[in-house]
Amino acid sequence: MAAHAKSNSPDAVLLLSFGGPEGPDQVMPFLENVTRGRGIPRERLASVAEHYMHFGGVSPINGINRALVDQLRGFIDLPIYFGNRNWEPYIEDAVAAMAADGIRSAAVFATSAWGGYSGCTQYVEDIARARRAVGDTAPQLVKLRQYYDHPLFVQMFSEAIITAAQTVPDNARLIFTAHSIPLSNASRCGADLYARQVAYAAKLVATAAGYDDYDQVWQSRSGPPQVPWLEPDVGDHLAALAETGTDAVVVCPIGFVADHIEVVWDLDHELRLQAEQSDIAFARAATPNADLARVVADLLDELRTDRDPVRVPGPDAPPLQGFSLDGAVCTPRCDTS
Known part of the structure; x- marks a missing residue:
């Protein structure tokens, strides 16, 4: 497919990630967010909390994502927002900030290269939930594709x-x-x-x-x-x-x-x-880590120019997982109940 400019190119980028605590007092609330509804015993959470305490109660992931945003600014000419599923800054707040700034549409880069429920569908659910929370002023959000074979x-x-x-x-x-x-x-x-x-x-x-x-x-x-x-x-x-x-x-x-x-x-x-x-x-x-900015920039270029995905070829390549933002459903269809 020949590359050409799209009239509906996004006017912002949202970096969407998992989230992590940034201090000892945040560790248990963060883990409770991650495991809510899964019936994980509190003693198991306390055991995992010790892993974070080994690093002062700070997960490296938010700092890495902020560095990724900084590096991405050297590749693209759009405003960049950052939101998480499980901890501050939450995706709902990021989408609300975009709406307040007059952003009409944004490309969403999720920090997972994969399909499946946790790697793809759950991020689609995050996007749909955040748009519902913001309401009619929420921008349109388009999740960039999986990139495990980029x-x-x-x-x-x-x-x-x-x-x-x-x-x-x-x-x-x-x-x-x-x-x-x-x-x-x-x-x-x-x-x-x-x-x-x-x-x-x-x-x-x-x-x-x-x-x-x-x-x-x-x-x-x-x-x-x-x-x-x-x-x-x-x-x-x-x-x-x-x-x-x-x-x-x-x-x-x-x-x-x-x-x-x-x-x-x-x-x-x-x-x-x-x-x-x-x-x-x-x-x-x-x-x-932050060098992933090069992948983000290329995926964004795919979206903006409507060119075919760049993938390492192979006879046994698994499919890229499609999705519908409105229904928070992936293809092949998933049980997201």
């Missing part, structure tokens, strides 16, 4: 792997990890689609980094142990590698575009300690 996404992770591999022996095993989800989410916008997208992205990144052989696992599961989640768990996998004599690993958190607490605690602290105790040399590949 060439820049693949390039950033492959270069990070190459850099990390220089710090460990040449025989290091490459491990890709992403956030696990309950298998029951298959009825809520496709655990299967999410898993296929992660596997495909891992394949693209490994190939770009020069690896023919690698492992792809999951991490950071929560909830009752009897509820099945995507497996194998990265800690269990590392233990199995230790038993077979593996003495070095490069861990790439392919499922995370930034240093969430699940990266800096679950991998940099817990998994690194496990590796040290097993005499395994450990390196963790960097996430894109």
Whole structure:
């Protein structure tokens, strides 16, 4: 499709993310927001809260997102707003600010590269909820597409792997990890689609980094142990590698575009300690963090010029998940009740 300017190009960008606490007194209220309605015992929340307290009660994610906004200003000529699902600044406040500023339409970049319920549909629900909260003056909001196989996404992770591999022996095993989800989410916008997208992205990144052989696992599961989640768990996998004599690993958190607490605690602290105790040399590949601005700018250009999506080609590429903002429903159709 030939590129051409669109008459309905957005006049602002909204960065939409998960959110995180920025002080010790915010940790438990934040975790209660995240888990509301899921029946998570308070003792489990207290255990997770200790992960944040290890970093002074501050999640790195809001700071990274503000740096992303700053970097994005060097690529685009539109006003940029920032809102979260689970903590300040909330998306409802960001959309209200856009309305007050006279913004009529905005492109929404969600800090998840994936389809599935948590990675896509829930952000669509956030958008619809915020527009309802603001009312008739709310701008039109168009969510930018998923980008797990965007060439820049693949390039950033492959270069990070190459850099990390220089710090460990040449025989290091490459491990890709992403956030696990309950298998029951298959009825809520496709655990299967999410898993296929992660596997495909891992394949693209490994190939770009020069690896023919690698492992792809999951991490950071929560909830009752009897509820099945995507497996194998990265800690269990590392233990199995230790038993077979593996003495070095490069861990790439392919499922995370930034240093969430699940990266800096679950991998940099817990998994690194496990590796040290097993005499395994450990390196963790960097996430894109604020450099993701390059991807945002290109996705915005796709929208503004109506050009075809730029994707790394492959015969087994999973589909991009479509969605309807009005109905907060993804394609294939999801149970969002």
